[in-house]
Amino acid sequence: MKITKAVRRILDQYESDNPGTKANLARMLMAGRLGGSGRMVILPVDQGFEHGPARSFAVNPPAYDPHYHFQLAVDAGLSAYAAPLGMLEAGAASFAGAIPTILKVNSSNSWATAKDQAVTAGVEDALRLGCSAIGLTIYPGSESYDGMVEEARELIAQAKSVGLAAVVWSYPRGGALSKEGELALDVCAYAAHMACLIGAHVVKVKLPTDHIEQTDAKKAYAGSDWSTQASRVAHVVKSCLAGRRLVVFSGGAAKGAEAVFEDARAIRDGGGNGSIIGRNSFQRPREEALALLERIVRIYQGRE
Amino acid sequence: MKITKAVRRILDQYESDNPGTKANLARMLMAGRLGGSGRMVILPVDQGFEHGPARSFAVNPPAYDPHYHFQLAVDAGLSAYAAPLGMLEAGAASFAGAIPTILKVNSSNSWATAKDQAVTAGVEDALRLGCSAIGLTIYPGSESYDGMVEEARELIAQAKSVGLAAVVWSYPRGGALSKEGELALDVCAYAAHMACLIGAHVVKVKLPTDHIEQTDAKKAYAGSDWSTQASRVAHVVKSCLAGRRLVVFSGGAAKGAEAVFEDARAIRDGGGNGSIIGRNSFQRPREEALALLERIVRIYQGRE
Amino acid sequence: MKITKAVRRILDQYESDNPGTKANLARMLMAGRLGGSGRMVILPVDQGFEHGPARSFAVNPPAYDPHYHFQLAVDAGLSAYAAPLGMLEAGAASFAGAIPTILKVNSSNSWATAKDQAVTAGVEDALRLGCSAIGLTIYPGSESYDGMVEEARELIAQAKSVGLAAVVWSYPRGGALSKEGELALDVCAYAAHMACLIGAHVVKVKLPTDHIEQTDAKKAYAGSDWSTQASRVAHVVKSCLAGRRLVVFSGGAAKGAEAVFEDARAIRDGGGNGSIIGRNSFQRPREEALALLERIVRIYQGRE
């Protein structure tokens, strides 16, 4: 498999990583229909943990089966599949080698009493399951942030030492942040930056609005036009160590297909590296989901 | 990447292995031009350790450069590239993700005073270098066998625990074995069997002659026709847990291209899983080597 | 490189440290334009973590790129560059050997709800990134002090055991301390002393005012003239185990160049070992920053 120049350039940015981690980043970047383009579409299925099975899967009952998601990701030609331990254990052998996987190593749930995540899997699990990366969530701004970030940095360091990559979901919430502020441009950029600073290889954030939350930051954002999504994506990309780290954006709650495509175009035009699309894919019937993913791939290929 | 049925059947035989190890076996079985066929051609370059650099590379000077071999394996569309630590360290980052690699973790050398191998790399090296497998040599029959096999079983166990595969070079020598006996059919089959018994995923042996070395074994081999290479390969395959383990055959010293092709046809027809071809490839000029490897691939594809 | 007598004398004070730690202290003390003088100017870039990327870098956009800061520190001939994990990972290979680096292993951020810092990197990261030291912050006086100092002493012990140096940012805040008190002379001297007592090799404090915060300490400070900055620096130096530990002073928020130079002269005249200058350098355009750092170096050289 000849590594493309686009991917080669990205790998070169990870100059402190060992060849094992680079190879796993390459596996994700070379897999599927977007392989070689420097863009990625990832299927995450941790909603069972976060919202419970019925809220996640009843709308499309075949999705109760862990194999369903592996097959969907393979058939749609995606870059990687991310899920918690049990979901991967139930299919990793059947789909060994078929698609890069990301083990989500911490999780929250609907009954949690704090804005925190529990560590629910480890780096050694990722190795025995043949994963290319671990994934984990931090909540910047939360009262639990310090503990979360300390767990995160240890897991990331372990992953790196055994040649795995680390994908960090950085979701600001809690503390002094307003609800609107959780999606503010300054907050989103800061959250992405923090993920980079603790050593993430790939950052996942939500698409930001043009709200500026922090009074102290208003001056730094004044004088620029943040009205387009693409300009906001570009600012987040710059906040990810001037584009030296991969950043992908989540689709959020299930919504209309056109809105999903518009997001993808803005991510592409702003220089983002792709999408993580969970509920918007697996909560649709399989054929509809495949069609939707097909069009997202075409958008990232610049074909529409 | 859809795993083919041929590969799926092979992976299913490794029923006690974790998905990580299966994924790495799948990576080797799905890589290159033979990807998906259940056959493999592997490039091994440990001759610098075994015979010294000049004897190995002077005949084709570009081969002094570790990148030469990575590039050769990629360009020839091979299944994997196997080499000692230093050779991999010198290219693993540049070729991260381009081809599955096998870290040879023990080595002998021309000055060795015992029929033994020194452990010269570890499983942690294989992880940080992004390898799919470790490779190691045992010498059944040697006075050093006990120590070698103790080291081997520890390295194999470690590799399995972190999702790597283990390739065992099983070369009978020393002790009561005659020189002719090292290649005897009964000895070769026994050596392949021992490698399986200590947990190898892939066994590498030399192509056996029709000599039977052990007096006690003569009766068991009587009454069958061992005159064809394919029949002898088939016996070795059967000795590898009835074909439940992959077995590849080494090409031996540099020789004429036609002899190499004949070997490959015999391996194919006897049900062997492929070839490990070192000196017969990298000691030829690059274009000649690529042409030779192209034809071997075509043989395993059943096209000539 | 001949170690100068001034540096030799300093190293001899670290009489319980292993040669590895001494060598890393020597690297910082012998680097850059002040190399050999016993003085240091260090560039710290942890403001992205502390204040977010836009507030830190928007005023001088090239500073979004981690390579910018490495280059600035090298070009200005500084003694060391200090930054969080992600910032160092993104440039440590490109600038390997170019300048001593300090990995900041704990960090706060603008949204923190407690006066605390999270551990965001480890000693093993510092080793793999080739750092000379770890850096960490404690908040004497804070409700979180006990936990912070316990984390600190473990990280410091680990760093020492593998031959790294430890730089401790000691910033009094919280608890019963008044806002004015955070910069009080008695408070600053006490904070520097505590950093020494937990084993810091290099202490970083803010320049103190002549305010005396603690009623119980007033008597000890009575009868001396603390009106000059140099006299206050000298008292802090004495509080650092009678000058047996290096102490550098931070520049605080961005301000006019003349004020920065005046600070440096006071640090020099009071016997302090140098400056840590972040926002006052990288928030200026590069040429202006280089000119400013050039003058600071000249001040420490006693040339103006």
Added chain:
Amino acid sequence: MKITKAVRRILDQYESDNPGTKANLARMLMAGRLGGSGRMVILPVDQGFEHGPARSFAVNPPAYDPHYHFQLAVDAGLSAYAAPLGMLEAGAASFAGAIPTILKVNSSNSWATAKDQAVTAGVEDALRLGCSAIGLTIYPGSESYDGMVEEARELIAQAKSVGLAAVVWSYPRGGALSKEGELALDVCAYAAHMACLIGAHVVKVKLPTDHIEQTDAKKAYAGSDWSTQASRVAHVVKSCLAGRRLVVFSGGAAKGAEAVFEDARAIRDGGGNGSIIGRNSFQRPREEALALLERIVRIYQGRE
């Protein structure tokens, strides 16, 4: 060095300790002018941590230098020198072998918001610095007592496992205790007893008054004459496992020399094992301190 009978008898009481710990107790009991007598005078210099450098050292400025205290303890012929990490690191090599040292592994400070101590050094530090013992403080009665005592028992267990001794400062405070009660006879005896119960080899308490704090305890103390200091010391000694554990008494705040001598005589007459004298020695000019310590030694020798 022939161990004296007095010391032999003391060591025999530590019947569950390994020979390493006994040897370190012997080192302290055989060192200095009181060596062999079963009495000890220990110099503790942790006041810089507890009260800040100026309040501790400004009255006798040479005391800012860590070497000053090592030299004072050696020249006065004391039994041991106790200090926090930084103070020992700054002199342990220069004074290696010259006097037994005790590493104070936890510390409070003037700004602490809770009645607690932070762990600021570890057992491994004590080993690498050549210490004979670790020292640590507990606050019986404090809201933080449980956490402190759990840390203490772990540190004590570690110290014992590597042949070190443990000295416990037991200072009742906080919770329901009145200010007067902190020095009450019943409280002091109880605190000393608790230190013994968690495994201390040497207990350090303050000299008690004849106040009885606990209503429930009044009956037990009724009918005896507690008017003399010696009688109260004798009660504390009895509370230390019937004299099977060494107990030394602290001198408290700086005071007149005669008061110090009177304390020493009472400790001696009550059967206490000696004094820990910090501020009353190092806050005096060196010659005066040496003269004072000389007289204290003579008192314990029964010569005045």
Added chain:
Amino acid sequence: MKITKAVRRILDQYESDNPGTKANLARMLMAGRLGGSGRMVILPVDQGFEHGPARSFAVNPPAYDPHYHFQLAVDAGLSAYAAPLGMLEAGAASFAGAIPTILKVNSSNSWATAKDQAVTAGVEDALRLGCSAIGLTIYPGSESYDGMVEEARELIAQAKSVGLAAVVWSYPRGGALSKEGELALDVCAYAAHMACLIGAHVVKVKLPTDHIEQTDAKKAYAGSDWSTQASRVAHVVKSCLAGRRLVVFSGGAAKGAEAVFEDARAIRDGGGNGSIIGRNSFQRPREEALALLERIVRIYQGRE
């Protein structure tokens, strides 16, 4: 205890060691009648392991009792007592603090089939038994040398990390060495040098003859007069990193007292640091042994 200048100078040579190791070297150098002189006499009792109890002790039956040897070393005012685990365990508590001890951590025995030693105790044993050092034997020239030296370097590294010293018995034997060669000057100097190179603090070798064993070395030794024992001792001392490491000489098999005294004078005059005297002391009746050791001490004091 004021460390003498002679000892201070020796300790300063161990510039890479931590204060703990320095303190343990100081303990041995300051103990007993030679304390402070820079010379040492050590009692080793590992002959029970090496030659069996009867061959070792029957000639002086009280020597069967481990306490006998502790008492002998204490009464003779020796610098240290060295023995295997069981011997120390049986007396370390009774003699805690009375004399520095050295735990011999490897051992051979009369029935061994290879010129090798088994590791029979560990560094953690040395700590719990209150030892100042570990002792171990290597056999340069032996077929087992590589394994022995690998074990040795690990044990030495562990000892150093916890503040212990390491004494290495370096006895050339086996391989190509002739019997006469085992005591040759060039061989002895080389063996002492190897011990220093693997990190020994104290080296123990046998007194060399004037034979030169190695053909290649003859030229280097030509032109000098090696006829006196003192000149040969001086050469060994120089081979111990130019006198930067302590070297003591063993007395060999039991022999006449005058021969023992002559050896001691030669060691002293050649600048050696002392004697290790086992069989020549404990195989004599106690009073005779004490008289002999008394005279050896006087010789090292320069008094006869």
